[in-house]
Amino acid sequence: MSQIGIEKGLSLQEAKRRGVFAWPTWECAASIFPWTYDADEECYLLEGRVEVTPEGGEPVSFGAGDYVRFPAGMSCTWRVIEPVRKHYVFR
Structure with a gap:
């Protein structure tokens, strides 16, 4: 199974090119x-x-401005440190 992929600090121009602002949004308060x-x-x-x-793996951290990919089949624990708002798409 592939790992979590992170592109730190993706530019707004690149995010627009990928169409992320047309995706739905999700918000979550600090929680686990x-x-x-x-x-x-x-x-x-x-x-x-x-x-x-x-x-069975190591923690991965990311935040505002980051583009993240999660593989199908992965089980994990989310720890929301600061309230999150993100655009997302399932493929």
């Missing part, structure tokens, strides 16, 4: 919760800071 991905997800964080720990 388990999650399993049924499909690949791509997201672009508008606000916030997060640490995601894949089951």
Whole structure:
């Protein structure tokens, strides 16, 4: 299974080129919760800071301005450190 992919500080121009601003948005207050991905997800964080720990793996941190990919089948724990607002799409 592939790992979490992060592009730190993706430019607004590149985010627009990829069409992320047409994707739905999701918001979450500071919290901790388990999650399993049924499909690949791509997201672009508008606000916030997060640490995601894949089951059996090391924590991965990302935040506002980052473009992140999660693989289908991955189980993990989300720790939302600062409230998050993101655009996302499942593929």
